Amino acid sequence: MLRLERRPEASHLMSYASPAIAILLMLIGGLFLFAFLGKNPIEGFKVFFINPISDLWGVSELLLKATPLMLIAVGLAIGFRANVWNIGAEGQLIVGGIAASAVALHFQESEGAHVLILMIIAGCIGGMLWAAIPAFLKTRFNTNEILVSLMLVYVAQLLVSWLVHGPMMDPDGFNFPQSAMFEDSALLPLVFDDGSRVNLAFVFAIGALLAGYVFMFRSFAGFQMQVAGFAKDAARYAGFSARRMIWIGLLAGGAMAGLAGMAEVSGPMGQITDQVSSGYGFAAIIVAFVARLNPVGIFFASLLMALLYLGGEQAQQYMNLPSSISLVFQGMLLLFLLGSDVFINYRLRWKREVAA
């Protein structure tokens, strides 16, 4: 019989090898999945993983999709390092998008940079407000932030749906559930002038990764949060405030998710609809874990996750597969990561019956 046996010491090698193993297993699993669906696995692999980035346009689309993932994942990682589990980035993204859209629609007639600046501020504050609810309830009533933040995702989805069917609906939009298209002053400028859709938010994302790195590894506040994540009693012994960490952890995630929401409505969408997010808030959780909560890792893991999104679109287009195939790959990645993470602390042993 096989059984798991605790390792005497956690394997350092495994803690870094585990994401690589998970990615490899996901690819192998994908080959089986294509075969199982009656497609040629090699062909499927090519369509899913090679075609999307075979030209410059593809690469720019990859960066576009990776942008919100980087933003959200780095915000979440700050909290996760202190064991503050914000699972509701999806909702915070939506509320950030709503707030930014409200600014854009309010200033429809205005020119000038103040519109975008206000939208950025509104996006961050919207996300933070949504994240402040679980933070307040946890610090005040010791509720579970996982449940509260997750449930608020569904509230946010209903909220945006109501808004685009009502107050925010485009009066000239033939009753489609969407807002009016934003003016140019409310759209993020493009970074390259080669026709790609990569916008200023990508620069924000790189900035956020750098800032996140400095916060996590150079600042005392980041150190305090890491102590709390590793050893709660040691944080208490040192006098680090647990409440403060819950607030910082949730607000950092909320602000970044809100900014990502702003970047979506002000970037590729140019308006708000009830499909603000493509599940970035949840995908970013996987990104943060695959990246071992490290900003450098988040950069690469976001690119990988973005590739899964693009691959899903390609598979839908060229192989007649449902677009939810992206989610299957995301799920496989998380499953294999959690699975191989077990081997950081445990090893597999073939159990022999010991003579009594």
Added chain:
Amino acid sequence: MTSESGGSEALRLELQGITKIYPSVIANEDVSLSVKKGEIHAVLGENGAGKSTLMKMIYGVTRPDAGKMKWEGEVVHVENPAHARSLGIGMVFQHFSLFETLNVVENVALGLPGNPDLNQLAEQIVEVSNRYGLPVDPQRLVHALSVGERQRVEIVRCLLQNPKLLIMDEPTSVLTPQAVRKLFDTLRQLAEEGCSILYISHKLDEIQELCHVATVLRDGKVTGDCIPSEETPKSMASLMIGKELPVPEHNAPVELGEARLQLNRLNKKSDDPFGTDLQDIELEVRSGEILGIAGVSGNGQQELLYALSGEELVDDADSIVICGKASGRDNPDRRRVGGLGFVPEERLGRGAVPRMSLTENALLTAHHAGMLNHGMIKFDKIAEFARKCIAGFNVKCGGEEHAANSLSGGNLQKFIMGREILLAPKMLVVAQPTWGVDVGAAAFIRQELIDLRNQGTAILVISEELEELFEISDRIAVIANGRMSPAKNLADTNIDEIGLWMSGMWEQGAADGTEAQANA
């Protein structure tokens, strides 16, 4: 208890040339020892000498790289602890392996093969614990037990399995003198019944009193075998550390300065249903003295320490006055700024973050000492502080970049103690300063405390080791059942009186309700 044939000289356990190499260190090199049936065999050595590794190999937790182990004359390869238990080897670890959320009887059941009946098992536990003088309540949850009580559970758990060889790693550190005597009776009784005992301890007088034979380890190698009854503690210590053991110098009392810590009718209800409420505690510690607090574990020490450090706040700010400031409602950080230093009992996970480097662990409490620049960490400054701590307090480690959990218990304690002392506290609170620490390190730590007192620091030491308190304290008080006895000058009291007070009997009428806590 045992059924195998063989004379009284039969070897129960024989190790030949055991070697264990870890990537960075040789834990054991060519270690040979043999244990006879019914023999109490001491394994002596400083922290890091390789005692625990050797025991872990016998118990199947790790495997040797070379050498062989014979069990009752036959070569065995112990696969895992379950295999060891099936052979008849039981072990009481220094760090306990109990599930906190389960009660005592459930914990014991988990270590037993099959699916034992819990009610029946509870009866067995009560029976064994009474027979061997180790009172435990089978229905209590482990998380609510004190360190001393958890150890009793571990011992009882082993005894239930009728072992042929019992390995005990530092078993007496949390017991009252009376309980130690009872434990020794137990162990002698077991040995007479034919059970062999491997006894790891740093208390040389105990080894002399109890053990038939001793094997001494230094740096992973056997440096000698001896018959403890033919040696003196001094000669054994020098065999163990390779040089003469320093004896702490306790200077004459220094001039007492101002009060640095005052507890004024400190009351605190415990959040824990099995905890101890602190009741009307009055105490004063002045500059230039060491006040020792004795007591059996679980009598309110934990609660008092949490209240003193600020990890738990009390309602009445004036009931804790640190350096003249009412501090009952201040968090640990603010108390530290006010002059308090604190060394907790748990080193890994409370006094230090196991996975973080010594440098980062220095930052844990030393961040006020000019180590931050607008909220950013000055890494060169903390590394320098950590190196100073390592050098000044004789911490054996691979360097300041190594993780706290790579250090032995004694060395980590020296590091934590050093960190707190380097911060120049006006008032230092220390819990169990030498728990599980070898004699060399313990003597060093005690000397550091005395030196600090001579420089005018006020020191409060809470310890369950009476000998230690008598060695370093100027005054001694006893905590029992959440109440504090008056403090007595060392010259005016003795171990017997303090031992009696530990049962809560320092005044007529205060004795009711405290009997249950007493082990005597």
